[in-house]
Each structure stands twice: as structure tokens, then as C-alpha cells.
Amino acid sequence: MGGAKKLLLFLGMMYTIKRCLSVCGSGMEMEESICADVNECRESPGQCGEHTLCFNTNGSYYCQCEPGFTNINGNANFTGVQGQCEDKIECNIDTEICGHMAVCINTIGSFRCDCKSGYTKNSTNGGCRDIDECEEAKMQEEDICGSKGSCKNTIGGYWCICEKGYTNYGIERTLCFQLNCTTFDASRGNSQYNSGLADLLSIMRNSCMALANPDPSNENKVDGDALLERLLTASETVLSSPDMDTSEDMYMLLSTMEDSIKLIGPQLRNDNTTMGSNQTAVKIAVRRGRSPPTGPLHLWTENSTLDTDWSTAAGTGPYPGFAMAALLNYHNLEKSVNHSYDQLHGFEKDDVQPTFEIFSRVVSVVVSNPSTHNLSQSITLTLRHLEDKSEASYICAYWNNRGAWAVDGCRHQKSNATHTVCRCEHLSSFAVLMAHYPIDQSFATQLITKIGLILSLLCLSICIFTFKFCRSIQGTRTTIHLHLCICLFIADLIFLAGISQTKPEGGCRFIAAVLHLFFMGVFTWMLLEGVQLYRMVVLVFDASIRPLYLILFGYVTPLFVVILTAIIRPKGYGTKEHCWLSLKDGLIWSFYGPVCVIIFLNVFFFIVTVWKLAQKFSSLNPDLSKLNKLKAFTVTAIAQMCILGLMWVFGVFLFRRGNTVVEYIFIALNTLQGALIFVMHCLLSKQVREEYYNFFSCICVPKKRYSDFSSTNPSSSHSHGSRSGHNTGESNI
Template sequence: METRVMLLILGLCLCRCTWANKDDGCSEGEVWSDGKCVAKEECDGSQCGLFGKCHKTNDGYNCICQEGFRNLDSNIREPCEDVDECVVSPSVCGPNGTCKNTQGSYTCTCPAGFMNQDKNTSAPCVDVNECKDEIHTCDSSQTCINTLGSFSCVCRDGYKDADARGDSAILACDDVNECYKHPPDCGPDGICQNTPGSYNCTCPPGFSNRGNITSAPCVDVDECYGNPPSCGPGGICQNTPGSYNCTCRKGFSKSGNSTSAPCVDQSCDEFNIGSSHTQAGGCLESARDKLRQICHGLSTTGEKLLEDLLMEIEEILSSGRCISDCSQVAELFAIMEEAMMLIGPQLIGPKRGESQQGHAACQRTHIGAELAVKRGRTPPTGPVMLSTENASFNTSWEMAAGNGTYPAFSPGFTVVALVSYKSLNTPNSSFQALREKMEEQEGQKEKKVLTELQIVSNVVTACVSNRVTHQLDQNVSLTFKHNQERNESERLRYVCVFWDRDAWSQRGCVSSSTSTHTVCSCNHLSSFAVLMALYNIKHTFELQLITWVGLAVSLACLFVCILTFGLCRPIKGTRTTIHLHLSLCLFLADLIFLCGISRAQKAGCGLVAGLLHYFFLAAFSWMLLEGVQLYRMVVKVFHTNLRPAYMMAAGYGAPLAIVIISAIAYPQGYGTDQHCWLSLERGFIWAFFGPVCIIIFLNAFFFIITLWKLAEKLTSLNPDLSNLQMIKGFTMTAVAQLCVLGGMWMFGCFMFQNVAMVYLFTILNSLQGALIFILHCLMYEPVRGEYAKFLRGIRTRQRRSQTEYSSNPSSNSQQVAKTNQSTSQL
């Protein structure tokens, strides 16, 4: 079986070989078909294969191959086969590429750091420039350097390798401080300043880098070249290292202490002593002399000039000289304004490198000042506030500089100043015009009349460089603290005023006040203050009626008391003498009060005030004597009565001495604008109120001791009841009298400051005479007995007259004469 299979296979092979030999035997152009050679049919579509195209020729055909293919055995009639470009051209992908054959083509695979040229996969591999394409990892301190297939990072100039390896594996670079070991040349005035990777030469003011290169040396800037600074119409610019000087021509002077200050045509003669416009007539010569020295540009600081000037003004204010009239006060204000404008520029340093703004403040006992100044080629902007003790000034730099160019007085400088006078008492005449205007305004309302004007704040002078300040576009604000806390009321009002030539005026100012502060908003600048205006409410008919009726009743009762204590012999004694003179003093005081208290601004007003002062003090002196007498009656056993000479000296002599001393010390204190009484100015009311308080205190002390001793005697085993009962009665009435009289004058001393005080004083005053009559006459049993005898005698005489008249009518005239005679003897 196996033999048969082998023979069959061998037969088939022989047959194949026979057929093949037969086909090979055909001539060109013939093919074997059906056991014989027949003519071959050209370009039938299969001759050139899948990748070739048959092309007919005269002698047959050719096979044209597609790109990437070629004929077998280089025979143009053979079918097309693939060309292996990687074998044919091994360097087709370049030295760094890897060729990979594909059917009809090839691809070039590039390693890292390379890429196909023009991004064509069959193009050769070329190097990638990571530094140009910015796909590297170098930071800002490093420079990228391209390498074949990669890159490296090298430290830039000004940096160094942080790990000092110096290879392409640098991770970071540290900055090199060029200013440390070998500093570069920045010039003698430059300062080397290290920067990341480099350095700068920092130049001081007046110097700049050569060629405007920040690392170039610093050289001096010639300010006088090109666009020179303004040295004024009389100045010549001279360059100096780092700055410049303004040299003034003859007839010109510096406007400030700086060497670069502009030169202005300004004569210092106007500040000479005794100049023509000095209204004070040489009284303020020391202050004017200080101004003249400042004008001549003394080589000293502005702070020192301010201290020296305030020292001069301090002596003037403390002595009270040179400010006694309105012209001297106006001159003082003018001097301070001129001084502030001269001192202000001295606060700026002489070198351009120093601050272009200055500030100074100085406080003395009677005066204080604060200045602020700015210098520049353009006016400054923004708010500015100055403050001294109890006063502040708010404005803006724009207002201080003014519109247009800087003021000619100090070119390039803007000065703001506030001067505060802590104890400036302006003359009374400075209130007159304001008082008349305010009274005219209040008179139209028919409600109240102005009584008094007084300054209740520091007087301040606010001044700026701007010379046009009489009508400002925007109001300035000044805040004052009151010297005393009082709320505004119908009778009290705070008024913002300014010094207008020689008097106070409220034109252009509005105020807003609390009990402690007043804010003044004004459309101009000058010297300012806050006045307290006191108004006196017009007397009503009811108040006048109470005064008339009350004083009439008081005078009638006091007149009866005088007759009683003077004519009743059974009650004569030391205590009765005291009551007599007490009643007499009060009677005269009330009578003068009723007749002359309203004679204000008329002849004799001061005399009326002086008499009232004297008799009211005398009344209180006799009250003190009564307290002393009671004390002696209780404490002493023998010689308890006071000597008449001593009583007269104490009751009339001591008040007279007080009145004389007061009149000599302040004669203007007797009489006010509204009443003939003691003035409230300068505390003159204490010439009366002080002694009264002392008397009330001493009497209270004597009465307390008296009551204490009286209580001891009442609790003793064998009291003398008759004497103790009498002393007890005397003491109680005296204490009641002291309470009423003392309480009445607690209101009376301030009766012209409040309407309620006026009514209380009037009512208590009307009860004063009646109370003395009740206490010392009606409540005293011996006096009541005398009154009873007097009344019984009158009734007896009346009955006797009636009886005689009825029995003998013709004797009526004689009876009436006898009755009158008897009455007069009592």
C-alpha cells in the first residue's frame, strides 16, 4: 500500500515537469494553451500584477510600477513588486532615525529630542530646538542652550550655580550680590543696590545715572541748564553738587531761609521800628524788630524764630501793655499774620533732598501757635487741620494756596497758620458796634434786650498764604472750646465773631454750639472768637406790680418796726438797738432800690449802686451782731451786752470800709447797662456776696453753739426758766430771720441772670419787712403788751371823746385837740 502511494506521487511529479517543459518551449509572444503554443494576448490586466500598469508597445507591452514598487529582475515586462527602501537607502531616515518599510513606502521613527522634518513621517529625523520652542525647564535665572537631542541650563550673568556642580544638571541658580565683594562704580554720590541678577546705582536728589542707565554711575544734575528752576525776578541760578543756589541781585532778598529760595523784590523797611503804618506808636517795637530780623533772613531755623517771637508776645500779653485800645489789638493781629508768613518758609530745609513740607508748634502761657508749610512748583492739594489749646482750624491746601500762581510774598510756598491768644481781653469799645447791631435786631422782635457781651473762648488768628481771603468760595471751619460750660437758652446765646478793623463783627460767620464747644463756619479769614451774648428779658407788668406792692408792704412794716424799737422804752436794750438799726438799714435799702434800681445809664446810677451795696452790707452786719449778742447771752453770765461804740463800728464802719475799697479797686463795677447794681464782670459781685457768705457762715456757727448751750441749760437740774425762755425765743426768731434773709440773697445775688431768680428775689424781698415785723414785734410778748396798751389808750380816748361830745357838743374842738396831743406823746 505504501509502495503504491509513493509511485503515484512520483508519477504526478513527472507529469508536472513535462507540462512545464512544454510551456517553456513556446516562443516569445506565445503561451502554452491546450497542449500547444498559441499567440499571447497583450495587456489583458494581469501581466503586471496588482501594483503595476500594463502599457502596450509595438513589440508587446511594458509594466509600469507604482511609486515604491519595481519590476522583477528589472525586466519591464515583469510584474511589479514592493521596494524595501530601508535596504535600498539605509540613511533615508537620517543618522538618528529608524527606518521601517511599509508596502509601497516607509516611515522614519525618531528618538526623544528629534522629530521628522516638516512633521512628515517619512522625512528624516532632525534635532528639536527646545530653547527656541520654549519647551525647556530652565527658570528666569538660567539661559537655555540647545544640544543634539536635548538642552542644558546655564546660569545667567549675575547668578551662580546653587550646588556648584557647573554641569547641565543645574537645578537652581543663586543671585550674585555684585554690591558685596567687588562693588561696581556708582560714583562718589551713588549707592549700589543689588537686584536679582544685576544691580542699580541709586542716586540722591540732585544726581542721576549717566545715560539714564540704572547701573551707570551717578553724576550731578545741572538744575540751571535746560529748564532752570525759578529763582524769582531778581535771582540767578548757580548749580552746586546735588542742588543749586539762587543768588539775589541788589535790591532783592530771599523769601525763605533756603539757599534755593526765590529772590523777591521785598524791602524789610516796613518792619522797622516806628514804621509809618504802625498804629501802636512803637508800643509793639520788640515784636516788629523780631519781624525785621526774620525778613533779613537770619541763618536760624523756623522753629527757633517761632519760639523767639512768641516769647516777645508772651511778655506783652502777660503785662497787659500795648493792648489797651482797639488800634493796638488790631496791630497785634497784623503783626502775627505777617510773622507767620515770614516764619513759614523757614521750616523747609535748605537742600532739595530734604522734606518739602514743614511743621512747627509752640505753646506759651498766654499764646500758642502752629504752622504747616509745603513747597513745590505746583500748588498742594488735600485737607489740612491745625490745632492749639482749646481751638482748631480746618481748611484745604487749595484754599491756602489760592487760585492761579503762588502769592508773590513767598513764591513756591504755601503756609497755613493758627495763633491762639489765651488771655486776650479786648477793649470794651470793640463790642459797641456789635452790641448796637444785635440790639437793633432783637428790638424788632420785641422780646429781649441785649445785656452783656463777653468772650468765652480763646481769641485766634487764622492766616494762609492766599492774600485774597475776604470772600472765600468755600467756608473754613474753626472749633472753639468754651472757658465755662453753659447751655444756650432764651437768655444766653453763643456768637461767632471776627475782628473787623477795630471791632468785633459777626458778618459772614454762622455758628453751631453745645454747652462746651462752638463750631464757626466763615467765608473769610481774620482773627476770631466766640462771644457769649446775655439777654435781659423785658420786665413784665406782673413783675413790676409784685415789686411795687411787695416793697411798699416791706417799707410799711419796716417803718412800724423802726417806730416800735425806737419809741417803746420798756423794751429798750442791746437786742432792741440791733433790731432798730437792722430795720433802718433795710428800710433805706428797699427805698433806694424802689426808686433808683432802674436808673441804668443815667446820672447817679453808680451812686445808687454804691448806696445799695452799703446799706445791704450794713443790714447783714447788724444780723451778725445779733448772732454775737445771742452767743454772749447764752455762754457768758456777766457783761453780756455789747458796747454801743463797738456795735456802731461793726454795723456801719465795716461796710463803709468794704464799699470804699471796692470803689477804689474797680469804680466801673457800680452800675450795669440795665440796672444800678454791682457788675458781674471781673467777679465784682463778690464784693457784696463774699462778705454776705462770711456773715451767714459765722451766724450759723454762733446759732449752732447757742442752741447747743441752750439745750444743756434746759436739761440742767435748776434752770432759770424765765431767762432761758426769753433766750430761747430770741434764738428761734434770729434763726428764722437768718434763714429768710440769707436765702433771699442766695437768689438776689443772681437776680439779673435768670427770670425765675428775679421773681423769687422780688417775692422774698416783699416778705422781708413783714417777716421782721412778725418775728420781732408780733411774736415778742413785751412788744405785744405795748401795742395792747397803745390800742387800749386809743379806745379809752375815743370813748371819752364820744361821752364828752354827747354831753357837751360845744367842747368837741377841745377834745379833738387833747386826743391828738396824747397820741403824739406815745
């Protein structure tokens, strides 16, 4: 019974609730038999989401975004969905909401207006008004335009009007300071500059004068970008000129380019400018403002990188309203400044001063700081090598005002195969130098050289005695071989004794000149041999040349070349490593030039000789004995030319590179020349072998037997004379 009562009570309650709901409806509730509204905004706070307002209605509610926010769906009223309100960007909706004197700054749910530079808050209406900087500066006794400038107020700023000779580079709010246009005056040098450099100086001087003396009627501002393009075009003409070979011209060019960048930088339109030509590439950064810039400064080009800070670029003096830094690369200038190393000291090893070579592009660093001779903080300059080379001795150097490379205040920090890092305490034009130290010959190399040259001298002395006293081979060719061996004997003797005797300087020059003379003499007599072979084959009758003519040509021609070389470049004889011709400025071609001409002429004569011999061999009745002798003469002459010529081909690389393999090949060819000439012209000659046999027979056979032999019948004597006449070789030919 109790359970039945509870069930009836529950059913009654459910019926009552259902009845109430059907009477009051959604959003309402029964209070004391009356349907009352439910306040959802109070009972369920936050149901509309952030940045919203909740509004209760009879039986319901709705949501709206707070002021400064907007519904993402575009609905003004919404219910029950959170996260539909986002910040309204008033500055984008109405760009003129703050007016032209202020800048709109968005805030969460609102915005604010900040006055632009040159304007301040107006206390009356809260807006912005123009600041009269000129009046304020006068009241505070501040000279904002400098002593040579007058202040003129403008809307939102002011302008400094400069006196003649002073400029603010056309930049408002910039101090007037003096321009020194005499730096572009060509007459301040001590020599006449080439036409390209004179034109460059004229362009920059005219631009400087126009900036320092502006025309009031011309309202157009200066165009720094156009002027920079004119500078690079004009410098391209100068850098490609072959006349830029003096230290004074080079210093004038580099200083003019640096001064020009200082003049042009403040006039550029953009804060960062990159421009280039076939000869140059420049990267310029400019910062403008009422206070000096700070922070790191990083500039880079294809071949260099500059790392410093803006305080170094601006300096500690009066701030002109801008700071500028530039990195200027010269693409091919290293060929023109690859000299003037006299002021480089302290790099000796074992009391030997190295030779130097430019191993990077020449780079100029330019800043607006007027005091760059001793910077408060050093700069870091990274330069790319012209070639990838890991093991080398690198030096950081700069081009000083005396027209030479120097290293004071600039030190090498580190290097790898491709780049070198330098730290310098001043600014100028920089480059990486590579020091070449002479490679000391090993004991084995020296021993091989001495033994080989002694053997060569011994063989040449035998050849000289043979050609002088062997009667059966006397003739024009023998005379040529005699003097060729004499020249080679003297050259090898001096080479053995004096090639490394670099001190004293005068003695080294004399040794180099004598070596030049007699090595040239060897090739001159080799040319005469080619001419003689040509005459023997082509001419039908007497092909001999008078010995006087041979001697005059064989010795006077090389003497003339040596005298001419000594007159043109007297200091070109003798270097710090060897008593030989200097490899600088192409002086070595005073030897290799004539040698190349002689080899070319000999090749021509040998080709004609071989061609004529082939024709004679193919004739109907050839004299085979004579032709075979000419054939042998030609073969030995060609072999001799190849040996002598090939030696000096390797000699080029020996003096330039110091390569060990090339060195051994040169030594082998040099020391074996005498032996090869002895084999070709003496041992392979039948007449000479017979003369040697007779000579040694006379020495070895006892005197009594020799007397008996000499008293033989006349027929034997006649027979011997006939044989000697038959073996005279060239004369019978």
C-alpha cells in the same frame, strides 16, 4: 478570516512603532527610517511662559528669562514650568546705575534715567549735565533772584545772594525780598508794654535783623525750629502775666505772634511742624518749589480746624519760592480778651443789646500771603466750644486792629453742641462768642414780686412804728432793729420801683448805688446786733451802746464802701439789664466781700454767745428768766442772719444765670424778709404782744369806760407800772 487579518495587521504596526521608539529615543522622531530631532520651541510655543526665551537642543529644549527679567528660583535655565520670570528692579540692584545727576526710573523689563532738577540731557553721551540757571536767566532776561539779589550757579541749582535788608530765608532758588523788622519794634506803640512782651519783641527783632543782615563769616544756616521754640517759651511768660489787661497790649501780642510765625515758617526744616507749650499750640505747613502750590489745605489742632487751599495761602503776588500756612491756638487767652464788645452791633432783640462771652479758644490763622485783608476765596474755620451747649446764640468774631471784637467779613455758618463753623473773608485772630439775652420775667413772676414786696413793706412799716413807739422794749437791740428795718424798707421800696429802670443811664446808676448802700446797711446793723448779743452775755455790767455810735457805724460804714466803689469803678453801677452792680471785673465783690466778712464775724459772735449761755445755764444759781430771754434773742438773730444771707446766695446765681428755679427762690426770700422780721421780733415777743393788746384795747373800748378805767385806785396804777418795768426786757437784763 477578515477579523484575523486585521488583528495581525494591528499587531504588526504596534511592533513597528515600538521598534522605532527604542531606536530614536525621547525628543526624536523617525523620518524615512532615520531618527530626526523634534523642535519643541516651534511645535509648542509659549510652553516656557511669559517674558522667556526658548532654546531647542538635540532631543530636548530649555528656557531662559528675557533680558531685564530674572528667574524666581534663581536658575538660569529651566524647562516646562510657566510663570518663573519676574521683572528685574535694576534701580535697586545698582543704586548708582544712573549716576548722581539722574534719577533711576524702573520700567517693565528695563529702566530709564531722568535727569534731576537742575540738570539736563547731554547730547554728546546721553548722560546729564548741570544747567547754568544764572546764565540761562540772563539770556532770557529773567530776574530769578529779584532786584536785590545776585545769582550764583551751583551744581544742580543756583543760590540767590541777597543785599542787606533782604533775605531768601536761607532757601536756595528763592527770590530776595525785603524784611520789615520794624514790626517788632516796641517803640512804635503808644504805651509802655510789660517786660514779657518787651522781651518777646526784642527776641524777634534780633532774629529778623540777623536774617536781613547775614554775617558772611557765619556759614551756619538759621534754625527755624529752635526759633519757634524760643517764641513759644517767651510768649508763655507774656500770656501768664496778670498785666495783659489792656486792648493795646492784647493787640500788640496777637499781631507780634502772627508776624513771628510768618518770619519763622519759611525757616523750618520740615514741611509740617507741630509744637506747643502750656499756653499755646501751633501747626505749620510749608510748601517749597519753583511754582506756587495748589490743592486743598487742611490744618487741625485739638481745638480748631482750618480748611482752605494753597492758592489762598500763597496769594496772587510775586511767588517767593515757598508758601506757608499756620494755625495758632491760645489755651487761656479767652480770659484776657473777654471784653471790648462795643463794636458789636446788630444783635439786639426787642431793642435789648445782649451781653457776650468768649465760648472757644482764641485762634490765629497765619499765611504767607501778604494780602489777607480781603481774600479771593473765604476760609472755613471750625472752633470747639469751651463747654458743650446745644441751645445758644453763637457769633463768629475776630480781634481787629482797634483792640476790640468785630464781625464784619466773618459770618457764622452752623453750630452744634460742641463746635461752630465760621467762614471768613480775611485773616486775623478768631473766637466764637456766645450772646446772652436777658430772660423776660413772666407776668406771674412780676406779680408775685410786687405782691410779696408790698407785703414785706407793710410788715416792715409796722415793725418800724413798733420799735419806735413801743416803750416797754426800748433799748440798744430795739434801736438796732429799728434801723435795720428802716434800711430794709428803703432797699425793698427802691428795688420794687427801680431795679428794672435801666434808662436813663445816670438814673440807673443812682438807683444801683442807693440799693448798694441800704442793702449793705442791713448787714451792717445785723453785725451790730451780733456785737450787742455778745456784750449782753459776756459783760457783767452795762452792755448798752450809745445810739450815736450805733448810727455812725451803721450808716457811715456802708457809705464808705459805696463811695470807694464809685471812685474805683464809677461805671460799675447799673447794667443794661438791671440797676445793680456790674458782674464784670469782680465789682460785685464790693458787696459780697463785706457781706461775707459780716457773716463770718456774726458766726463767731454767735458761737461765743451760745457757748457762754451754755456755761451760765450750767452754773449753780442761773437766772433762768434772763438766760431764756438771751436765748430767744440769739435764736432770732441767727434765724435773721440765715434768711438775709441765704437770699443773697441765690442772688448771685440769679443775676448770672437767670435760672427760673433760682429766680423763684430769690423772690420768695426777698419778699418774705419783712414778714419774717415782723413775726420774729414782734409777734413772738411777749412785751410787744402786750403793747399791741393795750393799743387795740384803747381803740376798741369806749371813751367813757376808758375814763372809768383810768380813775382806778393808785394801787392798780402802781401794779401796771411794776409790770411795765418788769417787761422792759433788755434794760433789766
